[in-house]
Amino acid sequence: MKLRVLGFAGIAAAALVLTACSSSPAAGGSASSGASAKAPAGLMDASTLTACIDPEYAPLESYKNGSSGDVVGFDADGVRALAKHWGVTPKFNITSFDGLMPALNAGRCDIVWSGLYQSDARKAISDSSPYMQAGPTAVAAPGLAGKLRKQEDLCGLRVVTQAASANSADVTALSKKCEADGKKPISHSDYPQTAQTVLAVVNGKADVLVETNVGAAYIASQNEGKLAVAKGVFPAETTFGVFTRKGDKLSGSVGRGLKALYQDGTLKKIAEQYKLDTASLDVYK
Structure with a gap:
């Protein structure tokens, strides 16, 4: 989305x-x-x-x-x-x-x-x-979502976004910051469709999906028990x-x-x- x-x-x-x-x-x-x-x-x-x-x-x-x-x-x-x-x-x-x-x-x-x-x-x-x-929000499996509290927590993780979105640009910039701070960069992948980004996390091909908070809420509600929203990672x-x-x-x-x-x-x-x-x-x- x-x-x-x-x-x-x-x-x-x-x-x-x-x-x-x-x-x-x-x-x-x-x-x-x-x-x-x-x-x-x-x-x-x-x-x-x-x-x-x-x-x-x-x-x-x-x-x-x-x-x-x-x-x-x-x-x-x-x-x-x-x-x-x-x-x-x-x-x-x-x-x-x-x-x-x-x-x-x-x-x-x-x-x-x-x-x-x-x-x-x-x-x-x-x-x-x-x-x-x-603003952007991180979506992950419930166990991981509860551990994500700030943007730097995404360093070193596999993160997916929708291609050509502002979220993709944000993750790219964050990955560069991770490296500048001496941390592992983000393994970042883009997919053409939101449904593909969701499946990547659900199927274990990625750790985190970065979506808008509005879209993230809907995605989590449609994948209850499999995905959850990590609140407060990104500013609105x-x-x-x-x-x-x-x-x-x-x-x-x-x-x-x-x-x-x-x-x-x-x-x-x-x-x-x-x-x-x-x-x-x-x-x-």
Whole structure:
């Protein structure tokens, strides 16, 4: 899985509007039938929070049935939680990754909450509120994962990454540092596909896989008992944001709403459900 901050998108999806079901995870009760007293100014529809999302990036957003059904994941459930916080109905506008920001600025949704990082280019054309830190993470067999606490612990190990990813470049640089510090270099291998990197570790051909923390959480959840995430090895270096139109009345309300969901533990519960590192939510400290 290539981190979306590098610009690798999922397949394009039709701009189909889906209303979230209350039976979905963290849906937060029944839909609102009218404008809520808690609804902020700036919503296109005073009774609805419409989010543009690209459901091609589990565990942040994906279709429940793989290619159909409800949109689930941390971001999707975050939209539902924010809508509940405001007493409005959540709605998703399914949009291709490269069309997310254009759709927002064209007025087809109130927010974009879809695994986008707060780049200077995006902040120049929109407002954004932080909600999660992202960065590389080490994945290994449970016994080894528990022993990996810092980057230098990878020196001398067999490490795999996806080719042409930022993680690959990071491991290459780390290996050079290992040698400069008088330690064994990393035996580093690249594979074209993430699935191949996972199999390399599961089959014992490599010791460690370096992936993004978001992708790593999903990989570990799909290989329970075989793989685990080694927390804290790499620093988080990217901040994901929820985007609104530049100067929009809604921008401040989104920031305050996210902070409230963080402080009351709602975002933590959603993160735990998708086996994400809850420390990545500490963007307000």
